[in-house]
Amino acid sequence: MGNHSDGSPQHGSAVATAGQTEQAFADPGLPPHRLRLADTDPKAAKRAERQVTALFIISVIGTIVFLVAYFAIDLGHDSDIATIRLQNLLLGLGTAFAMLGIGTGIVHWAKALMPDHEVSEARHGIRSDEDREAAVKIVDDIIEETGIKRRPLIRNTLIGAMLVAPLPALAVFGDLGPRPDDKLRHTMWAPDANGKKVRLARDPDGTPIKAADVTIGSAFHVIPEGLNELHEGKLNEKAKAVVLLMRLNPADLNISPGRESWSYNGIVAYSKICTHVGCPVALYEQQTHHLLCPCHQSTFDLTNECAVIFGPASRPLPQLPIEVDAEGYLVASSDFQEPVGPSYWEREYS
Known part of the structure; x- marks a missing residue:
């Protein structure tokens, strides 16, 4: 058959053949955890807390701007285009700041203050009471790690922002008016009280x-x-x-x-x-x-x-x-x- 030790498919290292033992790789594990500035410097953590609070307050202000523009600016039949543009501008800015404030605040809170340790664990089904208690403990640990109990300023401003954020939607939906009922059944085509018909x-x-x-x-x-x-x-x-x-x-x-x-x-x-x-x-x-x-x-x-x-x-x-x-x-x-x-x-x- 000849000697194929010079790199032929039977002897070369480029192709694995049946019976060869695959080389095992060691699990590299998780990379070393890098501490953030807020983890080591209490002043930085306090500064991040104030920033998150400010973002939630901006969200509240944006909602208030929307509501003021929606209810305070009266658009009657004689409204000029400048008034309409002003209301649209304030409605847009109010909605943008309301949504961006609460969203950016939550993201900044998570990135700067919440624990960022990577965890790897085996997945298993929850079958026993002990497992359920462990799951409840995990939830409690998550709540504790967020620091929401230790940071009442963030907690209270977040609650306030979340409470007022739906108000613009409620105002818009409420302004759609009552159900039509029989209002769409009667039009100007009906003859008048004297029986005169409409042309x-x-x-x-x-x-x-x-x-x-x-x-x-x-x-x-x-x-x-x-x-x-x-x-x-x-x-x-x-x-x-x-x-x-x-x-x-x-x-x-x-x-x-x-x-x-x-x-x-x-x-x-x-x-x-x-x-x-x-x-x-x-x-x-x-x-x-x-x-x-x-x-x-x-x-x-x-x-x-x-x-x-x-x-x-x-x-x-x-x-x-x-x-x-x-x-x-x-x-x-x-x-x-x-x-x-x-x-x-x-x-x-x-």
């Missing part, structure tokens, strides 16, 4: 629309006539009452029983508010007769009473019943027959 008007100029103005394939963004004259609550009323008006070939419409009088010669009107999360449905595909919500791509089939054919929306767009008055103008014969806007779990459907 459909162009958005945004408020010009009434005649049926003759609506040609096949056209689409109008519509608001109730008189909306622009409101002095208070205009935006809230518009958010509920905006409508898309379109005209199709009447033969293309699949009308459910009971809705025969809700349209006029192929002219139909539907709520513009998507039933997913309330985004404005603003895109009309003339060839396919589809309405598209640009936020999450919910798609509604106009020929089938705006039934959902794609996307996350769970129900069709509410239809506004319309007719023509004696002067040829389009009017709403009644309010929507169901609440407009997004769906939610406590909502009742008609």
